[in-house]
Amino acid sequence: MNSEKEAIMTTSQTFFPIQDVERIEDVCIHVVDSDGKIVCYSKGCELIENMKREDVIGKNMSDIYDYLENESMESLVLKTGEKVQDVHVKYTSPSGKVADVISSTYPIFSRKDPKKVSAAICIYRDISAYIHMSSTIKKLQNDLNTQQIKNNGTQFSFKDIIGTSPNLLECIHHAKIAAQNAAPILIAGPTGTGKEVFAQSIHNASAQVNKPFVAINCCAIPEHLLESSLFGTVKGSFTGAIDTIGLLEAAEGGTIFLDEINSMNLELQSKLLRVLETGKYRKVGGHKEITANIRLLSALNQDPLKAIEENRLRADLFYRLAVFSIHLPALKDRKQDIISLTRTFLTTEAAAMGKQLFTISLSAQEILLYHDWPGNIRELKHAITHAIYLSQYQDTILTPDLLPSYLRKKITDKKIYEKYLAASSNDKNLKNTLNKIEKQMIIEVLQENDRNISKSAKELGISRQNLQYKIRLHGIKESADDVF
Numbered sequence: 001m002n003s004e005k006e007a008i009m010t011t012s013q014t015f016f017p018i019q020d021v022e023r024i025e026d027v028c029i030h031v032v033d034s035d036g037k038i039v040c041y042s043k044g045c046e047l048i049e050n051m052k053r054e055d056v057i058g059k060n061m062s063d064i065y066d067y068l069e070n071e072s073m074e075s076l077v078l079k080t081g082e083k084v085q086d087v088h089v090k091y092t093s094p095s096g097k098v099a100d101v102i103s104s105t106y107p108i109f110s111r112k113d114p115k116k117v118s119a120a121i122c123i124y125r126d127i128s129a130y131i132h133m134s135s136t137i138k139k140l141q142n143d144l145n146t147q148q149i150k151n152n153g154t155q156f157s158f159k160d161i162i163g164t165s166p167n168l169l170e171c172i173h174h175a176k177i178a179a180q181n182a183a184p185i186l187i188a189g190p191t192g193t194g195k196e197v198f199a200q201s202i203h204n205a206s207a208q209v210n211k212p213f214v215a216i217n218c219c220a221i222p223e224h225l226l227e228s229s230l231f232g233t234v235k236g237s238f239t240g241a242i243d244t245i246g247l248l249e250a251a252e253g254g255t256i257f258l259d260e261i262n263s264m265n266l267e268l269q270s271k272l273l274r275v276l277e278t279g280k281y282r283k284v285g286g287h288k289e290i291t292a293n294i295r296l297l298s299a300l301n302q303d304p305l306k307a308i309e310e311n312r313l314r315a316d317l318f319y320r321l322a323v324f325s326i327h328l329p330a331l332k333d334r335k336q337d338i339i340s341l342t343r344t345f346l347t348t349e350a351a352a353m354g355k356q357l358f359t360i361s362l363s364a365q366e367i368l369l370y371h372d373w374p375g376n377i378r379e380l381k382h383a384i385t386h387a388i389y390l391s392q393y394q395d396t397i398l399t400p401d402l403l404p405s406y407l408r409k410k411i412t413d414k415k416i417y418e419k420y421l422a423a424s425s426n427d428k429n430l431k432n433t434l435n436k437i438e439k440q441m442i443i444e445v446l447q448e449n450d451r452n453i454s455k456s457a458k459e460l461g462i463s464r465q466n467l468q469y470k471i472r473l474h475g476i477k478e479s480a481d482d483v484f
Contacts, residue, residue, distance in 0.1 A: 022053065028101070030122040031108075032074045036060045039119065048101070048126050049093035056094075064094045073105040077120040081107045088127070088359075090397050100396045102127050127396075152254070153213040154200040161197060162344050163337030167329040171198070178324040179205035184276065186321045187299040189328030192378030195299040196259060198326065203255040208295055211254030214247050219263035227268050228284045237285015248281060248292050255295045261321070262300040262312040269314045276320045296321070331373040331380065338368050341377065345384040346398065355388050360398045367400055370411045383407060439474040442467070446476070 021029055024042045031040035037060050041053045056064060061072060072091075073084050085104040092098050103124035110118040161172055178185050179202045187195045196215060203213045221229055232246030247256060258264070264272070275281045276296065280289045298321050300307055307313035331338065342360055350357045360368070373379050387402035400408055442460065449455040457467040 028122075028124045028126075030074070030124070031119055032061055032078070032122075033119050034078060034117060036062060036075065036078065040121075048097075048099050050095040050097045051093060065091055073103055074120040074122050077105045077107050078117055081109075081115075081117045083107065089124075098392070098394050100127055100394060101125060152203075152210060153215075154204055156197045156200040157204040158201045161194070161201060162341050163334060164340070165329070165334035165336050168334050168337060171326050171328055174324075174326050175202050176205060178202060178326070181324075182207075182295050183323040184296045184298070184321050185324045185326065186304065186318070187297065187326050187328065188304055189299075189301065190330045190376055191301045192376030193328040193330060194377050195301075195328060196257065198328065199255075199257045199259075199297045199299065202297065203257075203295075206255070206295070208254045212251050213255045213257065214251035215257040215259060216247055217259045219260045223265055223268075226264065227271070230268075230272075231281055232283040232286075234283050234286040237283075241285060246283065248275070248294060249290065251294045253293055255297055258296070258298040260301055261298045262302060262307040266311070266314055269317050273314065273317045273320060276317075331376040335369055338373075338380065339365055341380060342368060342384055342398070345381050346388070349381075349385055350388050350391075353388050355391050355393065356396050357388055357391050357398050357402075358396055361400070364398050364400050364403060367403055367407050367411045371407055435474070438470065439476065442470060442474065443476060446471075 021040060022042045025044050025047065027042070028044040028048055029040060029042040030038070030045055033039050037058060038056050039058075041056050046052060061074060065072065073087055073089065077084055083104070083106045087103055087105075088101075089103055090098065090100050101124040103122050105120055105122040107117045108119040108121055110116040158172060158176065161168070163169075175185075175198055185199075185202065187198055189195055199215070200213060203209065216229065218226060228244070228246070230246050230248055232249055233241045233244045235241055235243045258272075261269075271281070275292050279292055281292055282289055300313065302312075304313060304318055304322065304325070308315050308318060339360065343358075346357050346360075368380075368383075375382070383404050384398075386404050387398050390402045391398075395402075442456070445456045445459050449459065453464055453467060457464045460467060462470075
């Protein structure tokens with residue numbers, strides 16, 4: 001093994017001194033022996049990890065490196081004797097610098113025993129700059145594609161709807177069919193499920209794609225202004241009134257989208273019904289009838305039949321609006337789409353903020369998949385935006401510490417339940433349940449502290465005497481083997 005520590009053998013059987021290899025700056029060359037001790041550390045490694053050769057040579061890599069997601073490639077190669085190529089690894093160096101690299105690791109076999117792995121050589125490059133550049137290019141491409149559509153007042157088309165869950169694909173299929181005719185469409189779904197994204201996509205897949213798309217949120221405009229906003233006004237119709245163009249007129253030849261139509265008062269709903277029935281309307285204070293050459297899309301954030309029952313939606317208007325209806329699923333009903341949505345938000349938002357996050361750790365995925373997302377896609381996007389803001393420039397992996405605290409707390413509570421309460425869920429006796437939980441916690445803490453009473457009591461937040469009393473009370477054995 002001594003010869004392997006002193007030199008690296010090339011395919012031509014020529015030996016190069018390690019000192020020469022360590023002068024290389026443009027790539028990192030890192031060699032460990034069969035015990036995991038570092039025997040070669042090139043200048044390139046020093047630059048990426050912000051350390052000096054003398055700080056690492058002779059030390060075991062497991063003692064100084066903190067790998068965030070995976071076992072080190074050197075350890076894997078030493079175990080298996082198989083090369084590992086082009087692996088993305090993120091880790092923290094002892095200096096505290098987070099390194100993000102693509103690495104290839106190869107076994108070095110002993111000359112005396114060709115089957116024995118005597119060392120592993122890892123060659124790697126920093127990729128943070130490349131990832132940032134790639135994200136920027138993707139962002140520019142997305143902006144360019146979006147700009148080609150924005151001229152008609154929209155931002156989205158069907159290609160922007162992310163997900164492969166069956167219930168979402170069914171909605172997309174129905175929406176594409178609906179786009180091919182001029183019938184009114186009602187889109188129902190909880191807040192934040194992407195109703196306007198669907199509305200814009202329908203418009204951009206229709207014959208009216210080159211015509212205006214005009215959207216209005218009915219609950220965002222005061223009730224007394226909504227009618228004039230829709231129909232326009234005639235000068236002198238009321239104090240201060242001037243001639244204005246309403247949104248129906250602004251959408252001439254195209255599509256008008258009325259969001260949260262269940263927020264519109266019933267009197268105005270009856271006037272909208274007349275527009276649908278006659279194809280004509282009058283401006284506020286006007287007498288001249290104007291032909292409405294528009295396609296009407298509407299949306300509401302509750303079940304339409306419940307809205308009718310609560311007198312928030314006229315039944316006759318509903319039947320006119322819902323010639324074609326689409327019911328969007330809540331995010332909790334299409335959880336298989338959460339990760340793909342998250343990756344999309346990372347791609348579109350991170351580059352715009354000058355960040356490089358592009359992938360998600362397994363532990364962060366677990367947190368995202370556990371949450372029910374009552375705010376649906378909008379809430380998910382806000383959570384990912386929060387993570388991007390908190391991330392550092394060199395971060396490329398979304399880890400749990402970047403997510404909002406309420407998401408982390410929820411899965412922590414779940415794990416506590418699974419650990420301590422699940423087994424007692426059928427026991428309705430409070431005293432018995434509390435005793436079981438207390439006993440299990442004491443056993444675990446004692447085992448973690450090698451039965452040290454003082455350390456265990458401190459960790460449990462009770463006195464030493466109290467812990468000894470509880471050990472006797474619960475009949476916890478002295479021997480660690482007999483604890484359970």
